[in-house]
Amino acid sequence: MPKAQETILEIDRSALTHNYNYLKSKLQSKTKFLAVVKAFAYGNDAEKIAKHLQWLNVDYFAVAYTSEGVALREAGITKPILVLHPQIVNFKTIIKHCLEPSLYNTNVLNAFITVANEEAQTNYPVHIKFNTGLNRLGFWESDVDYIINKLKATSSIVITSIFSHLAASEDANEADFTVNQIKSFKVIATEFLSKLDYKPLLHLCNTSGVINYPEAHLDMVRCGIGLYGFGNSANEDKYLKPIASLKSIISQIHKIEPNETVGYNRAYVAKTYEKTATIPIGHADGIGRHLGNEKGYVIINGQKASIIGNVCMDMIMVNITTINCKEGDEVIIFDGNNKATDLATSLNTISYEIITSISQRVKRSFIE
Incomplete structure (x- = not known):
């Protein structure tokens, strides 16, 4: 798949076909x-x-x-x-x-x-x-x-x-x-x-x-x-394919010093010399404020980056101190490997809430 160049929800028709056929296979023909x-x-x-x-x-x-x-x-x-x-x-x-x-x-x-x-x-x-x-x-x-x-x-x-x-x-x-x-x-x-x-x-x-x-x-x-793509159990999830991948990019990287703060209300305080990345997606896009303050995370180059501070309306900031990345790199909120179910579990909710929260202003792109 092409790398994201903006915040986008990619929807895989072939995964939808797979899930339909899998569920259909459990039914009698009539x-x-x-x-x-x-x-x-x-x-x-x-x-x-x-x-x-x-x-x-x-x-x-x-x-x-x-x-x-x-x-x-x-x-x-x-x-x-x-x-x-x-x-x-x-x-x-x-x-x-x-x-x-x-x-x-x-x-x-x-x-x-x-x-x-x-x-x-x-x-x-x-x-x-x-x-x-x-x-x-x-x-x-x-x-x-x-x-x-x-x-x-x-x-x-x-x-x-x-x-x-x-x-x-x-x-x-x-x-x-x-x-x-x-x-x-x-x-x-x-x-x-x-x-x-x-x-x-x-x-x-x-x-x-x-x-x-x-x-x-x-x-x-x-x-x-x-x-x-969700079967309500780990066993069934193995046979289903999440159809959607929510992706974004790194807009800017900051280097901050100990005791500097990040975001509204200065909710995050740096413990040491750290690096943060700003990503163009926020609570107006479905990334709820409950995901802030290190409760939620994104994936950058295969590694988890905790969301730090309060989620903004249009942006989040994440900790990339230990991640090798640069401005413009792809950010994954959830996809077929890093599932919405995993994010939901960390928040004591369900995949339904995560996926249905994605705002209509987020661009949709269909792939095969």
Whole structure:
């Protein structure tokens, strides 16, 4: 790969293809694959990621919010798009752009039926979400009859899928809880289907569910983080390839004396004669202030350089006292070898937070 000449997020389409094929290989041939591309495709580029996945013949997409789905439609995505958290105010926009809402309580169900009737819709595709333990969004099992009665009273909507969300499928210590979620969803689905004269898709598994609970793959699975190269376990990470590399360069090198300070609020005090490098990336780009004061690091010429002082809006300073480098040299924040997972672990967070934090002002570059 060419060396970085500015702050850039390089995105590897071949790694995306690899991850898609690896996750797909764990499924039965009849099981559909839904790609989750919310939050700019987990901090990458939702439109280009979705176009590549559509070229790979993915079955479905999912986004969090209506505006994300609209952007995909305007970019030429024609596959079905599930909106996981639609807002009532956007229901007409959802219909205009042929998006498919997740309906998760009586309020949104009734509101969407009203809008669908106003828009003269017939059999508009919707998805019904049930809560099986995550306790975030979803109907309860006791709502099945209510939903069925609403369906019988209107021809404006049709149920495309019934789904739920696993809360801890990556955690072996929570296996009993996950198994109970799976059982609960299957009970709900069986009851629901017994009262319909057609069969919607059933889906429950996220990336970790795909890997750890093959018995729960059902009709479709929803993969997000796995597509981007993270399997939620060290063992699975070996088989996946992070698709993104966040890189920058050294803008300037300083030599400082003992007791000189670096950065805002003089947060770092040199202990001896030291060298520092200034790098053009900061908290406006997704390098949070919590990474400052030697909690985070970058890689320069294969060596770790601690971030010193407070992270600035547009810049960070790092300690390069023991590193042989020069102005213009490449700096790696994370890539396929120095993974976002490692950085996340050092901060007691998860890879999701690291990769989705990258600002849209950071240039994206796609490579093969």
